[in-house]
Amino acid sequence: MERRTFREIAADLRQEIVDGEYPTGSTLPPEPELAEKYRVSRSLVNRAMAVLHAEGLVRPQRGRGTQVTWLPPILHTPARYSQASHEGGGEAFAAFTAEIKDLGLEPRHEIGTEEAAPPPGVAEILETTDCLARHRRLFIGDLPVRVSTSWFPTSIAPARLREPVPIRAGGVKSVLASAGYPQSRARERIIMSRPPTDEEAYRLEISPERAVTEITHIGMTSEGRAVEVTVSVLPAHYVEAEYEYSID
Amino acid sequence: MERRTFREIAADLRQEIVDGEYPTGSTLPPEPELAEKYRVSRSLVNRAMAVLHAEGLVRPQRGRGTQVTWLPPILHTPARYSQASHEGGGEAFAAFTAEIKDLGLEPRHEIGTEEAAPPPGVAEILETTDCLARHRRLFIGDLPVRVSTSWFPTSIAPARLREPVPIRAGGVKSVLASAGYPQSRARERIIMSRPPTDEEAYRLEISPERAVTEITHIGMTSEGRAVEVTVSVLPAHYVEAEYEYSID
């Protein structure tokens, strides 16, 4: 094995990962060993790892080795699933769960709620700073893949939303509908790729060099009142999206 | 000046760039000079530059120095502008032009056309391999910011679309409408972040480590026939998008 540049080494490892020689969840050989295999310095292997890390294929961890984290992207199709199991607005992530289990992996989540003032942009949309926040963090196995916060005006948020437990059977949207705030339109704003904040990097367990995607979902009633804002942040390579709309 | 880590050096330069101390288009001090300023090795400055490059703030060029390429993201709002000047489907990039000129920069574009077989995914959508392709490359100043290819079935493509010149006054959509193929719905599929192909990296003048966003736009008639597919590829940090849709 005589690869010479960090790109070639990265390409070689990338190929072995997608070919399944190093399956997701497994640990790569240590850098000194790879350095010997490719007959290069460890610095170079480390640089190749940085490339694969930025692409989301691996997660190097000091003291523990480099774990393979490759996952196929999750398709975000809000319009198609909006009623039953919309991910950004609702909380019934049945689709997410099913998709992950199909890969033989285990989905998990953490949920926490609090009353707090939302960031200014969200407060402006909801026209209040008096909000209920639902924070979620989704995992695949032990790998965090998404953090999101949903904001609701306290004045309209039913008690059920305050409980830090998953909401099944139609999700948050149906709970709000039962409370008299059915949603009929939604708007989504996407930042395709930006550096994570320090907190996001910590919560997603990624380095500050890994780009994230931010999706802001706004759920509105037929009168145009915004009743829910959800901000989701994901490592950028984990998402694809599909939208459909009519042309006047 | 005594910054110590590559992240701190990158943060420092990033701040100076967004503050306008190094305006877009200007050239940063050479790496040896920055190394002296921060009292670190050139290797470290080089690594900090790699971070800024991945974020899209700078473009290092061997022999020529490191150029500042910071630009605010361009907002992609297909639903809002679909009629007059849709960027993905139409070709009237009036909005693009206006936005750039507001920044005091000069937009440019290259256009080429050919008859060719589209990639399999596109052929499937259009239900033919007999297509007209319009290739575009957009620049801001001397900086390529987008490459895109629009595919039309040869059987329905008016002669005007074969000419490698910009199409004003309503764009490609209105040309197709005049030919009897008015579009009433559109679907867009987004890959938020992926490594560029070698050709994309070459045409966008970016390193293979810079992620790109791919937006596939499908324009359909009211009968659901796809009459136009446009695939756009942009450096990932140059885009934000906004979609609006109704919830059944």
Added chain:
DNA sequence: GAGTGGTCTAGACCACAGA
């Protein structure tokens, strides 16, 4: 030819995980 960034090496020290 002088100066630029691109890459690689050899070695060093560090923080951290786990036995």
Added chain:
DNA sequence: CTGTGGTCTAGACCACTCG
């Protein structure tokens, strides 16, 4: 404690641009 990845240095050579 050993082994892991994270970082930094000093120096080298290269390919490239420009005068």
